[in-house]
Amino acid sequence: MALDKPYLDVPGTTIFDADQSRKGYWLNQFCMSLMKDENRKRFKADEDAYLAEWPMTDEQRAAVRARDLNWMMRTGGNIYFLSKLGATDGLSFQQMAGSMTGMTEQQYRDMMVAGGRTPEGNRVVGEGGNAQGPMARSDAWQAWEEKAQKELADAVQQAQEAPRTGANGNARITASVYSSHVPAIGAAIDHGKTEEPYWVPMFKGFEFSKQWMKENTPDVIFLVYNDHATNFDLGVIPTFAIGTAAEFEPADEGYGPRPVPVVKGHPKLASHIAQSVIQQDFDLTIVNDLKVDHGLTVPMNLMFGSPAEWPCKVIPFHVNVVQYPVPSGKRCFALGQAIRRAIESYDEPLKVQIWGTGGMSHQLQGPRAGLINAEWDNRFLDRLIADPADLSTMPHIDYVREAGSEGIELVMWLIARGAMSDVAGSGQAPKVAHRFFHVPASNTAVGHLILENQV
Numbered sequence: 348m349a350l351d352k353p354y355l356d357v358p359g360t361t362i363f364d365a366d367q368s369r370k371g372y373w374l375n376q377f378c379m380s381l382m383k384d385e386n387r388k389r390f391k392a393d394e395d396a397y398l399a400e401w402p403m404t405d406e407q408r409a410a411v412r413a414r415d416l417n418w419m420m421r422t423g424g425n426i427y428f429l430s431k432l433g434a435t436d437g438l439s440f441q442q443m444a445g446s447m448t449g450m451t452e453q454q455y456r457d458m459m460v461a462g463g464r465t466p467e468g469n470r471v472v473g474e475g476g477n478a479q480g481p482m483a484r485s486d487a488w489q490a491w492e493e494k495a496q497k498e499l500a501d502a503v504q505q506a507q508e509a510p511r512t513g514a515n516g517n518a519r520i521t522a523s524v525y526s527s528h529v530p531a532i533g534a535a536i537d538h539g540k541t542e543e544p545y546w547v548p549m550f551k552g553f554e555f556s557k558q559w560m561k562e563n564t565p566d567v568i569f570l571v572y573n574d575h576a577t578n579f580d581l582g583v584i585p586t587f588a589i590g591t592a593a594e595f596e597p598a599d600e601g602y603g604p605r606p607v608p609v610v611k612g613h614p615k616l617a618s619h620i621a622q623s624v625i626q627q628d629f630d631l632t633i634v635n636d637l638k639v640d641h642g643l644t645v646p647m648n649l650m651f652g653s654p655a656e657w658p659c660k661v662i663p664f665h666v667n668v669v670q671y672p673v674p675s676g677k678r679c680f681a682l683g684q685a686i687r688r689a690i691e692s693y694d695e696p697l698k699v700q701i702w703g704t705g706g707m708s709h710q711l712q713g714p715r716a717g718l719i720n721a722e723w724d725n726r727f728l729d730r731l732i733a734d735p736a737d738l739s740t741m742p743h744i745d746y747v748r749e750a751g752s753e754g755i756e757l758v759m760w761l762i763a764r765g766a767m768s769d770v771a772g773s774g775q776a777p778k779v780a781h782r783f784f785h786v787p788a789s790n791t792a793v794g795h796l797i798l799e800n801q802v
Contacts, residue, residue: 371423413487531789552783572642585632590663598638623689680739683765703763705756
């Protein structure tokens with residue numbers, strides 16, 4: 348079922364939620380650009396040329412040209428961002444607010460002097476208050492609406508005449524995949540070193556996985572990873588961040604971007620997950636502009652090889668495991684359960700896999716650099732399969748002491764495990780389709796699991 352959005356029936360009100368943010372990202376970024384004087388001057392000198400620099404929709408550009416704030420908000424604009432456009436035109440906030448009500452400037456000012464608009468009759472559509480009537484609509488918006496309605500009617504008619512295909516139902520998680528994301532693995536792939544004796548045993552462990560992926564390619568991968576001081580510097584450190592863009596470019600980590608395909612996102616599902624998970628009391632950072640590093644691209648190579656383009660869409664999900672405090676295993680495990688509920692409430696029959704990446708035991712810094720604990724790693728895999736709830740209670744210090752300072756990345760595997768059906772009590776224990784462990788890959792122990800949901 349679709350997410351509950353109780354604010355949709357509030358009259359004359361557009362709540363800026365994750366869906367609106369996704370739709371309006373470039374419109375709002377255009378407005379933000381007007382905070383610089385040189386940009387304001389360029390925009391005023393040639394609006395069309397300046398608007399062409401921004402990948403907005405044709406409708407968003409038309410709404411900007413019409414200076415129709417209500418129209419801009421319908422296409423994803425947020426009033427705080429749109430106010431930069433109003434300021435560029437020399438308007439006060441009160442003038443902008445008045446323009447959206449259908450009142451003259453004086454009428455709006457008189458209303459505010461008299462105490463403002465009352466909520467009486469304006470809480471729910473249909474009550475008959477003074478916000479219930481038609482809002483201010485420019486001639487350009489009305490013309491656009493007439494054209495859009497005709498196109499919609501034509502599309503509906505064509506759909507009714509076409510044969511019915513496809514299946515109904517909601518999205519579901521079919522499997523979880525776990526893999527280390529060592530940067531040296533990416534370098535070995537990029538520089539043609541996969542057949543060298545050092546690397547052969549490691550890549551051999553993923554031969555089954557590549558064939559399995561061909562037979563079980565999902566529609567979407569929800570990929571949990573950590574950014575390695577690439578997209579997020581110390582200026583902003585989100586604990587949990589979800590990528591909601593349509594595309595994610597490979598990041599330059601100091602050696603130039605990896606020669607891998609651009610990652611295609613699923614903005615609608617990502618926005619749905621963000622809204623659902625936040626409503627379940629998990630605080631996510633929504634990221635509409637994100638470059639992805641080896642933490643995401645190396646596992647993709649290991650599972651898919653090196654295709655010209657990735658065969659499915661990906662939702663990147665970043666977890667801070669670089670700067671303490673990092674989220675606990677218990678919190679990550681519970682987050683996985685919230686993500687499963689979010690995915691299963693999405694009303695499109697998508698096959699989704701959730702991947703947990705990072706680790707296993709490794710330490711990259713200090714005199715203890717090079718630490719590997721193969722026995723502990725394999726015990727972690729045993730517990731992840733058989734008793735993830737108990738494993739999730741393990742304190743951070745155990746990861747550090749036993750698996751090295753960077754072994755803390757393994758808490759991300761608990762997010763993927765928490766999303767499996769057996770954790771929710773709605774399925775049998777998952778089938779272990781593949782398990783692999785290898786030392787070393789550069790500085791790290793490589794672990795790998797494929798778990799299939801048994802519903």
